[in-house]
Amino acid sequence: MGLAGKTIASHVSGDRLWDRLMALARFGATDAGGVCRLALSSEEIEARAELVKWARDIGLEPSVDAAANLFLTLPGTEPELPPILTGSHIDTQPTGGKFDGAYGVIAALESLDAIVRSGRRPRRSIEAVAWMNEEGSRFAPGMMGSAVFAGVRPMAEIEAVTDASGCSVGEALGQVLAAEEALPRRPLGFPVAGYLEAHIEQGVVLEREATTIGVVIGIQGKRTFRVEIDGEESHAGTTPRGARRDALVSAVHVVQALQDAIWDEADEVRFTIGRFTVTPNAPSVVPGKVVFSIDLRHGDAETVEALGDMIPGICEAAAGKCTAAVQKLLHDEPLVFPESMRGRIGKAADRLGLSHMELPSPAGHDARYLHKVCPSGMIFIPCKEGISHNEAESVTIADATAGTQALAEVVFELAEQG
Ligand code: GLV
Numbered sequence: 582m583g584l585a586g587k588t589i590a591s592h593v594s595g596d597r598l599w600d601r602l603m604a605l606a607r608f609g610a611t612d613a614g615g616v617c618r619l620a621l622s623s624e625e626i627e628a629r630a631e632l633v634k635w636a637r638d639i640g641l642e643p644s645v646d647a648a649a650n651l652f653l654t655l656p657g658t659e660p661e662l663p664p665i666l667t668g669s670h671i672d673t674q675p676t677g678g679k680f681d682g683a684y685g686v687i688a689a690l691e692s693l694d695a696i697v698r699s700g701r702r703p704r705r706s707i708e709a710v711a712w713m714n715e716e717g718s719r720f721a722p723g724m725m726g727s728a729v730f731a732g733v734r735p736m737a738e739i740e741a742v743t744d745a746s747g748c749s750v751g752e753a754l755g756q757v758l759a760a761e762e763a764l765p766r767r768p769l770g771f772p773v774a775g776y777l778e779a780h781i782e783q784g785v786v787l788e789r790e791a792t793t794i795g796v797v798i799g800i801q802g803k804r805t806f807r808v809e810i811d812g813e814e815s816h817a818g819t820t821p822r823g824a825r826r827d828a829l830v831s832a833v834h835v836v837q838a839l840q841d842a843i844w845d846e847a848d849e850v851r852f853t854i855g856r857f858t859v860t861p862n863a864p865s866v867v868p869g870k871v872v873f874s875i876d877l878r879h880g881d882a883e884t885v886e887a888l889g890d891m892i893p894g895i896c897e898a899a900a901g902k903c904t905a906a907v908q909k910l911l912h913d914e915p916l917v918f919p920e921s922m923r924g925r926i927g928k929a930a931d932r933l934g935l936s937h938m939e940l941p942s943p944a945g946h947d948a949r950y951l952h953k954v955c956p957s958g959m960i961f962i963p964c965k966e967g968i969s970h971n972e973a974e975s976v977t978i979a980d981a982t983a984g985t986q987a988l989a990e991v992v993f994e995l996a997e998q999g
């Protein structure tokens with residue numbers, strides 16, 4: 582047997598990985614080839630059941646915590662030691678693709694499958710994990726499961742968050758946990774020795790540089806806000822312009838003022854208003870209320886802080902005859918993953934003959950919060966033209982397999998550490 586036959590990576594099967602990725606994508610599949618599998622939805626409950634079935638077939642032990650974080654455990658020879666966790670999320674944006682999040686969970690499962698097939702048992706247990714509500718689309722803000730696991734947000738705070746229909750996270754969690762009543766229940770947050778997350782890049786760097794493995798340096802800072810503009814509903818036919826308090830007209834001015842203030846020559850600031858709701862949203866009623874979201878990101882801590890601090894004042898000044906109320910939802914500083922973790926990923930890629938480079942992550946990931954409780958890192962693989970949060974998301978089997986080989990090598994190595 583050659584060297585390749587002795588590696589954990591040599592037991593990774595690209596076909597198995599791909600089959601599971603395509604099978605998972607059927608839960609919430611859209612006509613345009615994407616996936617709509619919102620957090621804690623019936624589609625996600627069915628997809629989780631499939632994950633549990635695959636895990637049992639491999640010989641893993643499924644379990645769940647009170648936040649519906651799902652763990653699929655390969656027990657180590659010293660199971661009393663804190664485990665290594667690897668995974669991502671399986672919830673998607675409403676018009677999401679097949680790979681954002683799902684790739685990291687299925688790559689984790691395949692890594693454990695490969696370790697089992699190698700006949701070797703690591704010292705520490707290794708757990709594939711699917712974190713609850715990373716996307717924050719149905720329930721905002723996202724990364725809820727990893728946030729409560731890491732102690733960043735209290736459970737009571739996330740349970741109270743509601744979706745557009747008024748359903749709370751607490752209610753939706755109840756449905757998921759009822760469906761998974763038979764699974765052993767884990768404590769919410771337990772000691773972890775290390776966390777590694779594989780993900781599609783969602784950018785164009787790896788593709789442009791013709792590089793297979795991205796060693797993620799860190800994640801840029803992010804702040805999110807909810808802005809409410811309040812005016813007055815009135816009759817579209819009878820109310821003169823001077824008497825109107827039109828929340829939509831006011832919101833348009835506010836949005837323009839924000840765009841002007843936040844515009845940067847270098848094009849480094851990421852500023853998005855992705856949700857905008859008008860009430861009552863009726864053709865013959867002057868709008869009485871507008872609520873919109875702000876997603877603001879930058880790699881520099883001071884910049885993201887200062888820009889975010891400007892937002893309430895800008896909104897209030899531009900609201901005219903209406904009132905503007907700005908609610909701060911989330912403030913995550915930029916972070917850098919430990920050099921030790923980055924070095925291990927680079928060395929594993931070298932051993933496997935895979936090209937690699939370091940790059941930052943402009944997108945957010947659950948690794949952000951795991952970084953607070955254990956040494957954490959991320960592996961990126963290229964995705965076509967950087968397209969993501971889009972039904973057209975696409976990766977190659979070769980890249981998906983290579984990323985999983987690197988993941989399997991590093992998680993096994995971490996699990997062997999004392
Ligand atoms: C994650 O989906 C993000 O929006 O960064």
Ligand code: MN
Binds near residue numbers: 670
């Ligand atoms: Mn993701």
Ligand code: MN
Binds near residue numbers: 674681716970
């Ligand atoms: Mn995403």
